[in-house]
Amino acid sequence: MNSLKxxxxxFFITTxxxxxxxxxxxxxxxxxKDFYENEGADIINLLFLQVSSTLLLIFFSALNPSKIFISVKKGISNRxxxxxxxxxxxxFNIMPLNNKLTPYLITILFIFLFSLILFGFILIINxxxxxxxxxxxxxFRFIQNLNQSELYYVVYSFLLVNIGYILCNPEKSAESYLLKFKVYLNSLVIAFCVCAFFILFNMFFYFSANATNNEIFTDKAKIAYSMFFNIAFVANSYLVETGYLKIED
Structure with a gap:
């Protein structure tokens, strides 16, 4: 286990x-065969929670209060x-270096400024x-999510465990998590392409011509996409861990 760590x-191991x-x-x-209509919609919601949790971890690693506080302390020492x-x-002179509250206040200021930049970035994407x-x-739909499926507990556990790791390992986690942003974009493309092939090839034999016109076919397609998205994300994460994407840059 130690050699694996x-x-x-x-982040890669838990992912x-x-x-x-x-x-x-x-x-x-x-x-x-134990499958009900519109189950695909529930699974897509679960996939959205997975995607959202990973993006939040990436953003939180950039805004990690522990890392910012350490950087501020180094900045004070150098000054x-x-x-x-x-x-x-x-x-621009902000605060006196001898003030005991300076590290904490400057940390809060940086978090606020970085949050504005990040929020602006998200707005542009939106x-x-x-x-x-x-x-x-x-x-953030905690109560609603937990009422829908027990599988949501797995995603929330993944989210909380990684937040704890980020706070305890601010320096080590920053680069690892931020690299995953590029991985996630790659995974979206790869998952879509592989899943499209899977749906066209596998479902051609799995469903009859009449079956492709009902809701179950659509639900199966959503489940297929969710499955390959997870596989694609793990595969791309491995490429990052081995340094492949770094070499490409």
Whole structure:
């Protein structure tokens, strides 16, 4: 277990466990006869929660209070060595370095500024046609989600465990989680292409011509997409862990 932790990041290990478990679940659900109409919509909501949780972890790693506080403390120490009296940003003096509250207040200020930048970035994505707000809201529908499916507990456990890791390992987690943003974009494309092939090839034999016109066919397609999305994300995460995407850059 220790060798595994030394070779791969905590986020990659928990992602493999969570996403591959869901992929296996979707595989059995796809071929299951115990299937009800509109179940595909519930599974798509579960996939949205998975996507939302991962994006929130990526954003939180960028806004990690622990990492920002450590950076601020280093900044204060460097400024004291330079003989400065105030904590300055772009030549503007903000607060005196000897004030005990300065590290905490500057940390809050940076979190606020970075949050504005991140919010602006999300707004740009949202107005470009990608409904990112609709995706990000899923984890905050806590009561509604838990009333829908016991599987939501798995996603919330994944989210909380990784938040704890980010707070306890601010320096180590930052690069690992931020790299996953590129991975997630790649996974969207790969999952869509592979799933489209799966639907066209597999369902051609699995369903009759008449069956493709009912709701069950649509539900099966949603489950197939969810399954391959999880597989694609794990595969792309592995490429990042082995440094493949770094070499490409």
């Amino acid at each position: 030394n070779k791969f990041s905590f 493999c466990i969570s996403n591959l478990s869901f992929a296996v679940f979707y595989l059995f659900k796809f071929y299951s 004291k060595k330079e003989g400065k009296i105030f904590f300055d940003i772009m030549k 107005y470009s046609g990608v409904p990112i707000f609709e995706v990000l809201k899923f984890p």
